[in-house]
Amino acid sequence: MTEPFDFNEDDILFEDNHLLVVTKVQNIACCPDESGDDNLLDSLKAYVKQKYGKAGNVYLGLVHRLDRPTGGVMVFAKTSKAAARLSLQMREGDFEKRYLAVLIGTPDPEEGRLENWLKKNAVNNMVYLCPQGTDGARFASLDYRVLQAESGLSLCDIKLHTGRSHQIRVQTAGISHPVYGDMRYGGERAKKGKLALWAYSLAFTHPVTKERMRFVAEPPADEAPWSLFDTRSALRPV
Numbered sequence: 001m002t003e004p005f006d007f008n009e010d011d012i013l014f015e016d017n018h019l020l021v022v023t024k025v026q027n028i029a030c031c032p033d034e035s036g037d038d039n040l041l042d043s044l045k046a047y048v049k050q051k052y053g054k055a056g057n058v059y060l061g062l063v064h065r066l067d068r069p070t071g072g073v074m075v076f077a078k079t080s081k082a083a084a085r086l087s088l089q090m091r092e093g094d095f096e097k098r099y100l101a102v103l104i105g106t107p108d109p110e111e112g113r114l115e116n117w118l119k120k121n122a123v124n125n126m127v128y129l130c131p132q133g134t135d136g137a138r139f140a141s142l143d144y145r146v147l148q149a150e151s152g153l154s155l156c157d158i159k160l161h162t163g164r165s166h167q168i169r170v171q172t173a174g175i176s177h178p179v180y181g182d183m184r185y186g187g188e189r190a191k192k193g194k195l196a197l198w199a200y201s202l203a204f205t206h207p208v209t210k211e212r213m214r215f216v217a218e219p220p221a222d223e224a225p226w227s228l229f230d231t232r233s234a235l236r237p238v
């Protein structure tokens with residue numbers, strides 16, 4: 001991204017002494033990377049520093065990631081204790097991430113589980129399907145369900161069981177139904193446009209109060225291809 005990124009406080013979904021839950025916009029890095037572009041983590045640190053008049057460095061723990069072109073709900077930890085407890089939840093499977101994706105075509109069956117072994121090539125930042133037992137391969141699992149179908153596209157609800165790099169994009173392309181706009185993994189079949197992948201729901205247990213919490217954020221409903229679907233109906237309790 002070339003233009004400066006200005007964090008919008010309207011994107012804050014929840015904040016207390018332990019957590020900061022926000023909606024990440026698309027095409028902004030969630031943390032510093034080799035590009036040197038503005039990123040969400042540094043912008044949030046600046047927000048906390050200014051709001052609370054903090055001197056020196058601000059601690060904000062990156063608990064999980066979203067790819068640069070993916071938008072949606074993210075949680076950051078304001079203390080190292082909160083970060084450690086949320087990370088433990090992720091390892092123990094108590095951290096639930098759900099996505100909306102617009103896929104090319106309609107998967108058959110319209111509901112199912114995808115399980116694959118994935119390997120990342122760090123040189124080109126690409127992830128590939130590979131046989132079990134391949135050196136460096138990691139197991140990936142997700143559930144998908146078609147919610148609506150329109151104009152050769154389908155709106156799908158996806159629940160991740162693992163959090164592998166580029167997982168949804170690689171696994172859906174592997175069944176010949178790539179994410180809309182994903183030219184990297186879907187080629188020309190994916191259609192040119194903004195990647196239609198959105199982390200719409202995040203659920204976890206508060207690291208201090210132990211309250212079960214769930215946050216949702218609707219994708220940009222006025223943008224193609226989201227505008228073809230009733231995305232708001234997907235933001236239901238699960």
